[in-house]
Amino acid sequence: MSRNLTLLTDFYELTMMQGYFKTKKNETVVFDAFYRKNPNDAAYSLSCGLQQVIEYINDLHFSKEDIDYLRSTGLFDDDFLEYLNVFKFTGDIYAIPEGTVVFPKEPLVKVIAPIMEAQLVETAILNIINHQSLIATKAARVVYAANGDGIMEFGLRRAQGPDAGIYGARAAVIGGCIATSNVLAGQLFDVPIKGTHAHSWIMSFPDEYTSFKKYAEFYPQACILLVDTYDTLKSGVPNAIKVFNEMFEAGIPLNFYGIRLDSGDLAYISKKARKMLDDAGFPDAIISASSDLDEYLIDSLKMQGAQITSWGVGTNLITSKDCPAFGGVYKLAAVMDEETKTFIPKIKLSENTEKITNPGNKTVYRVYDKDGMIKADLIAFADETYSEKDSLLLFDPIETWKKTFLRPGEYSLRQIMVQVFKQGECIYESPKVMDIQKYCKLELATLWDESKRLVNPHGIHVDLSKELFEVKNKLLDNYSKLDI
Amino acid sequence: MSRNLTLLTDFYELTMMQGYFKTKKNETVVFDAFYRKNPNDAAYSLSCGLQQVIEYINDLHFSKEDIDYLRSTGLFDDDFLEYLNVFKFTGDIYAIPEGTVVFPKEPLVKVIAPIMEAQLVETAILNIINHQSLIATKAARVVYAANGDGIMEFGLRRAQGPDAGIYGARAAVIGGCIATSNVLAGQLFDVPIKGTHAHSWIMSFPDEYTSFKKYAEFYPQACILLVDTYDTLKSGVPNAIKVFNEMFEAGIPLNFYGIRLDSGDLAYISKKARKMLDDAGFPDAIISASSDLDEYLIDSLKMQGAQITSWGVGTNLITSKDCPAFGGVYKLAAVMDEETKTFIPKIKLSENTEKITNPGNKTVYRVYDKDGMIKADLIAFADETYSEKDSLLLFDPIETWKKTFLRPGEYSLRQIMVQVFKQGECIYESPKVMDIQKYCKLELATLWDESKRLVNPHGIHVDLSKELFEVKNKLLDNYSKLDI
Numbered sequence: 001m002s003r004n005l006t007l008l009t010d011f012y013e014l015t016m017m018q019g020y021f022k023t024k025k026n027e028t029v030v031f032d033a034f035y036r037k038n039p040n041d042a043a044y045s046l047s048c049g050l051q052q053v054i055e056y057i058n059d060l061h062f063s064k065e066d067i068d069y070l071r072s073t074g075l076f077d078d079d080f081l082e083y084l085n086v087f088k089f090t091g092d093i094y095a096i097p098e099g100t101v102v103f104p105k106e107p108l109v110k111v112i113a114p115i116m117e118a119q120l121v122e123t124a125i126l127n128i129i130n131h132q133s134l135i136a137t138k139a140a141r142v143v144y145a146a147n148g149d150g151i152m153e154f155g156l157r158r159a160q161g162p163d164a165g166i167y168g169a170r171a172a173v174i175g176g177c178i179a180t181s182n183v184l185a186g187q188l189f190d191v192p193i194k195g196t197h198a199h200s201w202i203m204s205f206p207d208e209y210t211s212f213k214k215y216a217e218f219y220p221q222a223c224i225l226l227v228d229t230y231d232t233l234k235s236g237v238p239n240a241i242k243v244f245n246e247m248f249e250a251g252i253p254l255n256f257y258g259i260r261l262d263s264g265d266l267a268y269i270s271k272k273a274r275k276m277l278d279d280a281g282f283p284d285a286i287i288s289a290s291s292d293l294d295e296y297l298i299d300s301l302k303m304q305g306a307q308i309t310s311w312g313v314g315t316n317l318i319t320s321k322d323c324p325a326f327g328g329v330y331k332l333a334a335v336m337d338e339e340t341k342t343f344i345p346k347i348k349l350s351e352n353t354e355k356i357t358n359p360g361n362k363t364v365y366r367v368y369d370k371d372g373m374i375k376a377d378l379i380a381f382a383d384e385t386y387s388e389k390d391s392l393l394l395f396d397p398i399e400t401w402k403k404t405f406l407r408p409g410e411y412s413l414r415q416i417m418v419q420v421f422k423q424g425e426c427i428y429e430s431p432k433v434m435d436i437q438k439y440c441k442l443e444l445a446t447l448w449d450e451s452k453r454l455v456n457p458h459g460i461h462v463d464l465s466k467e468l469f470e471v472k473n474k475l476l477d478n479y480s481k482l483d484i
Numbered sequence: 485m486s487r488n489l490t491l492l493t494d495f496y497e498l499t500m501m502q503g504y505f506k507t508k509k510n511e512t513v514v515f516d517a518f519y520r521k522n523p524n525d526a527a528y529s530l531s532c533g534l535q536q537v538i539e540y541i542n543d544l545h546f547s548k549e550d551i552d553y554l555r556s557t558g559l560f561d562d563d564f565l566e567y568l569n570v571f572k573f574t575g576d577i578y579a580i581p582e583g584t585v586v587f588p589k590e591p592l593v594k595v596i597a598p599i600m601e602a603q604l605v606e607t608a609i610l611n612i613i614n615h616q617s618l619i620a621t622k623a624a625r626v627v628y629a630a631n632g633d634g635i636m637e638f639g640l641r642r643a644q645g646p647d648a649g650i651y652g653a654r655a656a657v658i659g660g661c662i663a664t665s666n667v668l669a670g671q672l673f674d675v676p677i678k679g680t681h682a683h684s685w686i687m688s689f690p691d692e693y694t695s696f697k698k699y700a701e702f703y704p705q706a707c708i709l710l711v712d713t714y715d716t717l718k719s720g721v722p723n724a725i726k727v728f729n730e731m732f733e734a735g736i737p738l739n740f741y742g743i744r745l746d747s748g749d750l751a752y753i754s755k756k757a758r759k760m761l762d763d764a765g766f767p768d769a770i771i772s773a774s775s776d777l778d779e780y781l782i783d784s785l786k787m788q789g790a791q792i793t794s795w796g797v798g799t800n801l802i803t804s805k806d807c808p809a810f811g812g813v814y815k816l817a818a819v820m821d822e823e824t825k826t827f828i829p830k831i832k833l834s835e836n837t838e839k840i841t842n843p844g845n846k847t848v849y850r851v852y853d854k855d856g857m858i859k860a861d862l863i864a865f866a867d868e869t870y871s872e873k874d875s876l877l878l879f880d881p882i883e884t885w886k887k888t889f890l891r892p893g894e895y896s897l898r899q900i901m902v903q904v905f906k907q908g909e910c911i912y913e914s915p916k917v918m919d920i921q922k923y924c925k926l927e928l929a930t931l932w933d934e935s936k937r938l939v940n941p942h943g944i945h946v947d948l949s950k951e952l953f954e955v956k957n958k959l960l961d962n963y964s965k966l967d968i
Contacts, residue, residue: 001738003646004486005646005668006670007667007668007670007671008640008646008649008650008667009640009666009667009668010641010665010679011637011665011666011667011670011677011678011679012665012666012679012680012681012682013679013682014667015680015681015702015960016681016682016684016685016705018701018702019681019685019699019702020624020688023698025689027689029688031684065671066671069667069670069671073677075703075705075706115688117611117667119682119684122641122682122684123640123641123929124646126639126641126642127640127642127643127645127646127649128645128646129640130641131643131644131645131648132645134644135644154494156492156493156494156607156611157494157606157607157610157611157614157812157814158610158611158666158809158810158811159611159615159644159645160614160618160619160644160645160647160648160652161611161612161615161644161645161647161648161650161651161652162487162489162492162611162612162647163606163644163645163647163648164615164644164645164647164648165611166492166645166891167645168644168645181489181494181496182493182494182495182496183492183493183494183495183498183554184489184491184492184493186491186495186553187491187549187550187553192497193557195493195494195496195497195499196496196499197496197499197500197503198496198497198603198606198815199815199816199832200500200515200603200606200806200814200815201500201503203816203830203832204504204509204513204599204816205509206832214503214507215503218502218503219499219503219504219559221559222559229832229833230833230963231833231946242841255623263834263835263836263839264835266572278811297898303650315809319644319803319808319809321808324644324803324805324808325642325799325803326642326803327642328641330641331683331684332683332684332687332688334687346687348683348687348713349713349714349715350747351747351748352747355747366827386958391621441617444574452789473836479714481718
C-alpha cells in the first residue's frame with residue numbers, strides 16, 4: 001500500500017527547509033529520534049515501525065500536485081519549489097531494529113543528512129515510530145499478563161482510523177499477539193487472522209440454538225460459539241453443549257472448538273461454564289473471553305482462577321488506552337564542521353534536567369551479564385570503540401557516584417543500532433513480521449521478570465560513555481557561563 | 485487518496501458472510517451504528533467521518549488479490565469467493581451529517597441492506613466514525629475552553645499512525661480548530677495550515693539572535709519566534725524584541741508576529757513576556773503556547789490570567805488522551821419479513837440495562853425549544869410521522885414518570901438523519917470541511933453552556949417514541965417469559 005506521504009509533515013518543517021535553503025546552510029547534521037519515558041511506568045519499551053519508516057523514505061518525492069499546493073500557500077519561492085521538484089533523500093539512517101527492547105534516551109532512529117532532508121522527515125518518522133512502538137510495548141505487557149495464554153488483537157473498530165488498525169495490528173503481533181481480527185493486516189503482513197461470529201449472527205436466526213448449529217456445521221474446524229447474546233449460563237452454554245454433542249454424535253469432529261464470553265463477570269461465569277463443559281464431556285473445549293480486557297484485568301482474572309485460556313483484546317490494546325501516546329521526540333544532536341568534516345555536538349537545554357539532550361553522533365551498546373541478561377545500556381559516541389577484552393566502568397549520568405566495574409569475562413557487549421540507509425539507498429532488509437515476533441520474544445527473555453512486572457518494575461540503567469558525559473558537561477558549563 | 489480498504493474488516497464479518505451465503509439468508513436487515521456514552525463524561529458528542537465512510541463504501545470491491553488471500557485461509561468455498569468477486573454494496577445508508585451535535589443511543593449511521601453486505605461494512609464504519617467523532621468532540625471541548633482564542637491542531641507526530649494524523653486533523657478542524665500543522669491534511673481537505681520553526685532551527689545557527697533574525701527576514705508575514713530553546717525570559721524574549729525592533733527600524737512591517745512558548749510555567753512566563761513585549765512597544769505581538777495542553781490546562785491558564793491568545797494543541801487532542809476511544813457499536817435492529825416486506829424488530833439483551841439495544845428501523849428527531857435550543861432528542865420508528873401542529877409528549881425511556889408535554893408553538897422539530905446511499909448509489913454530497921466547521925459552530929450554539937461546560941455538564945434527554953417504547957418493552961417481556 002504505497003502512498004505518497006511526502007506532505008505528511010508539520011508545516012514548520014517546510015518553512016524551516018526553505019529557510020535553510022536560503023541561508024545555503026545545507027550542512028550535514030545528526031538528528032536523534034528518542035523518547036524520555038516508558039509508557040505505563042514500565043521499565044522498557046519495544047522499538048517498532050522501522051519497516052514503515054523505510055517505505056516512507058523510499059517513497060519520498062514531491063509530486064507536481066504537492067508543489068502546486070505548497071505554491072498556493074504563498075510562502076514558498078520558485079527556487080525552493082524547484083529544489084523540491086528534484087528532492088531526494090540522500091542521507092544515512094541508523095536504527096534499532098524492530099522488536100528490540102529499548103530504554104529512554106536511546107536514539108531509536110538516527111538521521112545523518114543534509115539539514116533540509118533531515119528536517120523534513122522528522123514528523124513522519126516520529127508519527128510512525130511513536131505509534132508502533134506504543135502498541136508493540138502495550139501488547140508485550142498484555143501478553144506478559146496472560147502468562148502463556150494466547151492474546152488475539154481484536155481492536156480494529158476502535159482504532160484511531162484505518163492505519164491505526166492496520167499498523168497497530170502489525171505492532172501487536174510483533175509484541176507477541178498470536179493473531180489479529182484485522183483481515184487487511186493479515187493480508188499485508190502475513191500474520192494469522194482469527195474470528196468467528198458476532199451477536200448479529202445469533203440474532204439473525206430464529207433462536208440461539210439454530211444459529212450455533214449452523215455455525216458449527218459451516219466451521220467445524222474453528223468453532224468458537226459466542227454464548228452471551230441472551231443469557232450465558234442459562235441459554236448460551238447449554239445451547240453450545242447441545243450443538244457440540246450433536247456434532248460429535250453426527251461423527252463430525254470439532255478440532256478447535258469452545259465458547260467465547262463477551263460480557264458479565266468473567267471470573268464467575270468462566271468457572272461455571274468450565275464446569276458445565278467438563279461435566280458434559282468437553283474438557284478440551286476452549287473458553288475465550290473478550291470484554292474490555294487489558295493487562296491488569298487479565299492479571300486479576302488469572303489470580304481469581306478464571307477458566308479462560310484465550311483472550312481477545314480490543315480497545316485497550318489498539319489505542320493503548322491508559323497511555324495513548326509514546327512521547328518520541330527528534331532533536332538536533334550535531335552539525336558537521338565543513339572544514340574539518342567532524343561533528344560539532346549540539347545540546348538543547350531545559351529547566352527540566354530530564355529534557356536536556358545528549359549531544360553528538362552517538363550509538364548504543366547493550367551490556368549483558370554472564371547469564372546473557374541485560375545489565376545496562378551504554379550510549380557512546382559512534383566513533384568510540386569498546387572491546388570485551390577490556391574492563392568496563394559504567395556510571396549513572398546523573399547520580400555519578402553510582403558505578404559498576406565489569407572485568408573481562410563478566411559481561412558481553414552488543415551494538416544495537418544498525419545502518420538502514422547509506423547515502424539515500426536502503427541497505428537493510430526488514431525481517432518478516434512473524435520473524436520479528438520471534439526475535440522480540442528472545443529480546444524480552446533478556447529482561448528479568450522484575451523488569452517486566454506490570455506495577456513498579458525494576459528500571460534498567462542507561463549510562464553515558466565517559467567521553468560523552470564529559471562533552472555534555474562541557475557544553476552545559478559553556479551555557480551556564482553565558483550571560484543569557 | 486483512494487485505497488482499497490475492502491479487507492479492512494474483522495475476520496468474523498467474512499466467516500459470518502459466508503454463513504449467511506450458505507443459509508441463503510440474504511434477507512434485508514437494519515443495522516445501527518451508535519454509541520452508549522459521551523467521551524469525558526461530556527453531555528454531547530459530534531458526529532464525524534461520514535465522508536470517509538462514503539468513500540469506503542464507494543470503493544468497496546474484492547480484488548483478485550483479496551480473493552486469493554481469502555482462499556489461502558482455507559475457510560472459504562469457491563461459490564462464496566465467486567460471489568465476492570462480483571460483490572457490490574446495494575443497500576441504503578442513512579446518517580446524521582458530520583458536525584452535528586449527537587447523543588448516546590442515536591443511530592449515527594443506519595445501514596439497510598442484504599445481511600451479507602450490512603455485516604461486511606460493520607468494522608470499517610465503526611473504525612472511521614469512532615475515530616473522527618472522538619477527535620471532533622475533543623476538539624470542540626478544547627475550543628470551548630479557549631473561549632474565542634484560536635486553537636491549532638499540532639499533534640501529527642504523536643498521532644496513532646498516518647491516518648490518525650490526517651483524519652484527526654480533519655476532525656479537529658470540524659470541531660473548531662482554526663488550523664492544523666499537518667500539510668497533507670491541508671492539501672487533502674483544503675483547511676488552513678500553520679507553523680513556523682522548531683528548536684532545531686535555532687540550534688542550527690551559531691546563536692539564538694541570528695536564528696531569529698534570519699527567520700524574520702524570510703517570513704515577515706508570519707513571524708512567530710520560538711523563545712524557549714535556551715532561557716525564555718533571559719534570552720528568548722529579549723532576542724525576539726531585538727529582532728522585532730530591527731525589522732520595524734528597517735521598514736519591514738511584521739503583520740503577524742510574536743512569540744511561542746513551549747515549556748515552563750506558561751501562566752508566569754506569558755505574563756512576564758507580555759509585559760516585556762508591551763514595554764518594548766509591541767502590544768500587538770502575539771503570545772502563543774504549545775506545551776502538553778488540553779482543555780483543562782487551557783481553562784486553568786485562562787483563569788490564572790495567562791497572556792496567551794493562540795494555542796497549539798498536540799498529543800492530548802490528536803489522541804484524545806484522557807479518553808482515546810469512542811465506544812461506537814453496530815447492532816442488528818431489524819430483519820425484513822420477506823412475505824410482508826415489513827421489518828421485524830430485533831433486540832439484544834444484556835444484564836446491563838444500558839446495553840439493551842433499541843429495536844426496529846428508526847430515525848431521530850431533534851426537539852428545539854422556542855429559543856431554538858435543544859430540548860431533547862426523540863428516537864422513533866422511521867415510518868412514524870410527527871407534526872409541529874400537534875402536541876408532543878416526551879418521556880424518559882427508563883424513568884418513565886419524567887414527562888414533558890409540549891404544546892404546538894412551544895417547540896420545533898428537525899429530523900436529523902439524511903439518506904446517504906440509495907440502492908448502493910451515493911445520493912449525498914458532503915460539504916467542504918470548512919463548511920462543516922461552520923455548520924458545527926451553529927450546532928454547538930444550540931446547546932446551552934450548561935451542557936458544554938467541561939466538568940459535570942447538564943445532560944440532554946434522548947427519549948423514545950411511545951410506539952418504539954412499547955415495542956421494546958414487548959420484546960423484553962417476551963424474553964423474560966422464555967425459559968432460558
